[in-house]
Amino acid sequence: MDSVEKKFLKLGAENAPGQEGQQNNDVISLIGDKIPGRPVDFSHGDVDAFQPAPGALDNFVEGVQIGGKQAYTEYRGSKEIREITAGKLAAFTDSKIDPEKNLIITPGTQGALFLAMGSVISRNDKVAIVAPDYFANRKLVEFFEGEVVYISMDYLNFTSGAGLDLRQLEEAFKSGVKLFLFSNPNNPAGVIYSPDEIKEIARLAQDYDVQVIVDQLYSRQVFDGHSYTHLAAQNILNPENLITIMGPSKTESLSGYRLGVAFGSSKIINRMEKLQAIVSLRAGGYNQAVLKSWFHEPEGWMAQRIAQHQAIRDDLVTKLRLIQGFQVRATEAGSYLFPKVPELTVTIEEFVKILRIQAGVIVTPGTEFGPAFTDSFRMNFSQDHSAAVDAIERIGKVVEGYRK
Amino acid sequence: MDSVEKKFLKLGAENAPGQEGQQNNDVISLIGDKIPGRPVDFSHGDVDAFQPAPGALDNFVEGVQIGGKQAYTEYRGSKEIREITAGKLAAFTDSKIDPEKNLIITPGTQGALFLAMGSVISRNDKVAIVAPDYFANRKLVEFFEGEVVYISMDYLNFTSGAGLDLRQLEEAFKSGVKLFLFSNPNNPAGVIYSPDEIKEIARLAQDYDVQVIVDQLYSRQVFDGHSYTHLAAQNILNPENLITIMGPSKTESLSGYRLGVAFGSSKIINRMEKLQAIVSLRAGGYNQAVLKSWFHEPEGWMAQRIAQHQAIRDDLVTKLRLIQGFQVRATEAGSYLFPKVPELTVTIEEFVKILRIQAGVIVTPGTEFGPAFTDSFRMNFSQDHSAAVDAIERIGKVVEGYRK
Numbered sequence: 091m092d093s094v095e096k097k098f099l100k101l102g103a104e105n106a107p108g109q110e111g112q113q114n115n116d117v118i119s120l121i122g123d124k125i126p127g128r129p130v131d132f133s134h135g136d137v138d139a140f141q142p143a144p145g146a147l148d149n150f151v152e153g154v155q156i157g158g159k160q161a162y163t164e165y166r167g168s169k170e171i172r173e174i175t176a177g178k179l180a181a182f183t184d185s186k187i188d189p190e191k192n193l194i195i196t197p198g199t200q201g202a203l204f205l206a207m208g209s210v211i212s213r214n215d216k217v218a219i220v221a222p223d224y225f226a227n228r229k230l231v232e233f234f235e236g237e238v239v240y241i242s243m244d245y246l247n248f249t250s251g252a253g254l255d256l257r258q259l260e261e262a263f264k265s266g267v268k269l270f271l272f273s274n275p276n277n278p279a280g281v282i283y284s285p286d287e288i289k290e291i292a293r294l295a296q297d298y299d300v301q302v303i304v305d306q307l308y309s310r311q312v313f314d315g316h317s318y319t320h321l322a323a324q325n326i327l328n329p330e331n332l333i334t335i336m337g338p339s340k341t342e343s344l345s346g347y348r349l350g351v352a353f354g355s356s357k358i359i360n361r362m363e364k365l366q367a368i369v370s371l372r373a374g375g376y377n378q379a380v381l382k383s384w385f386h387e388p389e390g391w392m393a394q395r396i397a398q399h400q401a402i403r404d405d406l407v408t409k410l411r412l413i414q415g416f417q418v419r420a421t422e423a424g425s426y427l428f429p430k431v432p433e434l435t436v437t438i439e440e441f442v443k444i445l446r447i448q449a450g451v452i453v454t455p456g457t458e459f460g461p462a463f464t465d466s467f468r469m470n471f472s473q474d475h476s477a478a479v480d481a482i483e484r485i486g487k488v489v490e491g492y493r494k
Numbered sequence: 495m496d497s498v499e500k501k502f503l504k505l506g507a508e509n510a511p512g513q514e515g516q517q518n519n520d521v522i523s524l525i526g527d528k529i530p531g532r533p534v535d536f537s538h539g540d541v542d543a544f545q546p547a548p549g550a551l552d553n554f555v556e557g558v559q560i561g562g563k564q565a566y567t568e569y570r571g572s573k574e575i576r577e578i579t580a581g582k583l584a585a586f587t588d589s590k591i592d593p594e595k596n597l598i599i600t601p602g603t604q605g606a607l608f609l610a611m612g613s614v615i616s617r618n619d620k621v622a623i624v625a626p627d628y629f630a631n632r633k634l635v636e637f638f639e640g641e642v643v644y645i646s647m648d649y650l651n652f653t654s655g656a657g658l659d660l661r662q663l664e665e666a667f668k669s670g671v672k673l674f675l676f677s678n679p680n681n682p683a684g685v686i687y688s689p690d691e692i693k694e695i696a697r698l699a700q701d702y703d704v705q706v707i708v709d710q711l712y713s714r715q716v717f718d719g720h721s722y723t724h725l726a727a728q729n730i731l732n733p734e735n736l737i738t739i740m741g742p743s744k745t746e747s748l749s750g751y752r753l754g755v756a757f758g759s760s761k762i763i764n765r766m767e768k769l770q771a772i773v774s775l776r777a778g779g780y781n782q783a784v785l786k787s788w789f790h791e792p793e794g795w796m797a798q799r800i801a802q803h804q805a806i807r808d809d810l811v812t813k814l815r816l817i818q819g820f821q822v823r824a825t826e827a828g829s830y831l832f833p834k835v836p837e838l839t840v841t842i843e844e845f846v847k848i849l850r851i852q853a854g855v856i857v858t859p860g861t862e863f864g865p866a867f868t869d870s871f872r873m874n875f876s877q878d879h880s881a882a883v884d885a886i887e888r889i890g891k892v893v894e895g896y897r898k
Contacts, residue, residue: 092616093616093617094614094615094616094619097616098613098765098768101765101768101769101771101772106569106771108566108568108569109568109569109771111568111573134566137561137562137565137566138561142558147555147558151551151555153750154546154551154750157541158540158541158542161541161749162512162538162541162749162750164512164513165510165512165513196774197601197752197778198774198775200772200773200774200775201773201774204772204773204774209498209502210498211498212496212497212498212501213497213617226771226772229771229772230772233769233772345779346557346558346564346566346778346779346780347778348601348774348775348776348777348779348781361502361505364505364506365505365637367505367513367630367633368505368604368608368630368633368634368637369605369773370601370604370605370608370752370773371602371604371752372752373752374601374751374752374778374781375749375750375752376750376751377752377778377781
């Protein structure tokens with residue numbers, strides 16, 4: 091087997107969110123009948139239930155009307171839009187962002203993540219990632235032939251903070267880790283890193299000269315009783331060692347426009363632009379214009395959207411906890427829940443297929459977020475409220491057929 | 495210097511088309527005054543002079559209205575749009591394309607190229623590329639740590655065919671080349687490979703079991719007196735060893751939508767999708783809907799567009815040949831000219847900067863297309879006709895100041 095074939099064997103995508111259509115259906119014998127109900131796809135948010143933020147399409151059409159200047163921006167993105175966006179993100183994260191040097195517009199936050207990773211790591215570099223964390227993190231390290239060092243996060247038992255094992259993090263940094271990559275709020279667990287955790291990450295990264303990429307995709311959607319700490323605002327960390335990633339694909343429901351931004355280290359941003367030149371040239375030129383409406387939603391729009399999601403979270407958490415043996419920590423920010431299920435007679439991947447076939451409910455197996463999570467699945471609850479609640483009932487019924 | 499730093503030193507982007515704003519202006523002393531005239535940016539086509547093909551924006555808006563299904567397609571692209579597109583491309587290239595297995599929608603043809611290269615080559619693999627050819631080809635091989643093997647193309651002196659050195663190609667294949675990558679029509683020279691050249695490439699690839707990626711971005715824009723031969727239609731080549739890349743960014747002026755497709759080998763397409771999952775998830779969901787209008791332009795639209803470009807080519811070739819010492823082969827397909835200039839007192843990179851500052855004319859230095867092309871520059875003549883002609887006059891005047 092040649093080396094490129096080996097590499098791609100590790101890059102399986104059939105269990106990735108949204109790829110369920112590629113799964114083989116005929117290997118599982120179902121216990122019990124199909125359970126009727128409105129299908130719910132928890133693998134990602136439902137942009138029909140939560141419509142794109144107002145103004146996006148108008149800005150896109152305006153971009154088309156601007157013409158060539160908008161179609162062919164610099165690879166790092168339109169200067170004008172970088173200026174507008176840098177101002178808004180600097181205010182939001184309480185950090186300094188020079189739109190000429192410190193920001194790049196990318197095809198989605200996935201694009202930002204790929205470019206940032208490819209700009210920092212290479213063969214045999216040690217990269218610390220959190221377990222559990224976003225499914226692509228591990229795959230990215232493997233694609234660039236780095237070495238994954240897992241840092242545990244005890245999200246189920248912690249209440250103040252995400253539960254990152256900071257001693258393990260320091261040990262990893264001591265052992266020569268080059269990059270630490272994590273999402274805040276955590277995807278899939280939906281928890282926020284406490285001010286103390288963020289300060290300690292900053293201090294350790296500074297002390298051990300480790301570069302940090304923080305994925306803050308869901309950082310605008312923070313629920314009542316919680317506060318959010320930006321790593322970019324920590325003065326003890328050299329800003330040239332930090333990249334922050336954000337984008338309007340989640341709370342703002344603009345995923346169909348494929349937009350993200352990375353900001354921070356000018357050195358890494360420069361490399362990201364060079365890499366973008368050979369990966370996809372630029373984020374869609376007309377699409378970039380949609381960023382004009384970002385952080386510029388109508389008065390009250392964001393507050394209402396957050397309140398609606400909090401209400402869904404409350405009902406789902408209550409319902410999930412009623413299923414015998416389920417454990418779940420309530421989401422603090424973002425739209426993910428990561429329940430732990432009781433012992434089953436089937437693997438989590440099989441259970442996920444069964445749920446889809448028997449109950450019309452799509453979730454993502456925990457193993458996408460770390461090899462140890464064989465007893466959990468992820469749900470994005472940005473869905474029609476009542477359909478989501480009904481789907482939990484069906485999950486409860488399916489579980490009974492496969493309980494050990 | 496660490497290995498990632500070395501890698502990025504090779505990935506310079508400041509001379510890449512469209513990045514001229516990043517160039518340092520103050521190192522050159524100009525000979526003579528600035529020459530007034532309407533600025534022309536020949537680094538890419540002017541989508542204000544040649545407007546996007548009709549129907550594109552309507553299809554985009556319709557995509558937004560479809561909603562979640564269109565925003566979150568499979569990573570390889572919407573099933574419905576793959577079906578529509580596969581049918582049109584199969585007819586155009588006279589080949590078989592199963593929309594389930596043999597086609598992926600990508601963020602631009604650059605996206606297709608990156609994913610295809612990343613799916614085929616890895617460290618130390620030998621990759622044959624043509625000199626001259628598209629500027630990103632070499633950079634892609636270097637990024638994936640392959641080894642470039644250049645194949646000469648004597649485009650200036652050939653009249654029947656592109657002028658590829660087929661003996662050199664066979665020698666390269668014999669020496670263990672894994673992949674052959676080329677553009678047809680050639681970018682930057684604008685020439686078409688003859689039926690004999692294409693047949694021989696197919697035969698050699700089959701005999702030596704070499705994989706082939708052919709970039710056919712400009713293959714719809716073929717000028718009078720020329721015909722085009724599709725490699726995908728050559729039955730002697732195992733279709734599992736071939737990927738063809740196309741997209742609507744050039745003749746159709748839809749670059750602002752960032753759309754491309756790759757079709758061919760199911761094995762490579764599968765890998766490309768796995769890679770897309772970590773690179774940018776998918777081509778923009780709403781953007782994909784724009785492909786519905788591709789190959790579906792109004793009656794006569796394409797013929798007229800080709801005729802307009804042929805008329806510009808005729809005038810530009812005539813004018814360029816009037817400048818003493820210039821040599822240029824007339825474009826056979828696409829919108830590129832690649833004139834060879836007489837000996838100058840400055841390097842080609844300096845001459846390109848001078849042209850921009852002194853005459854408001856942007857072209858791309860030949861060295862972007864191969865290290866040997868220190869005496870050529872590329873022009874994309876999809877521009878306002880009279881502005882383009884006037885710009886050639888100014889080029890002629892600037893040359894006089896720097897002629898050896």
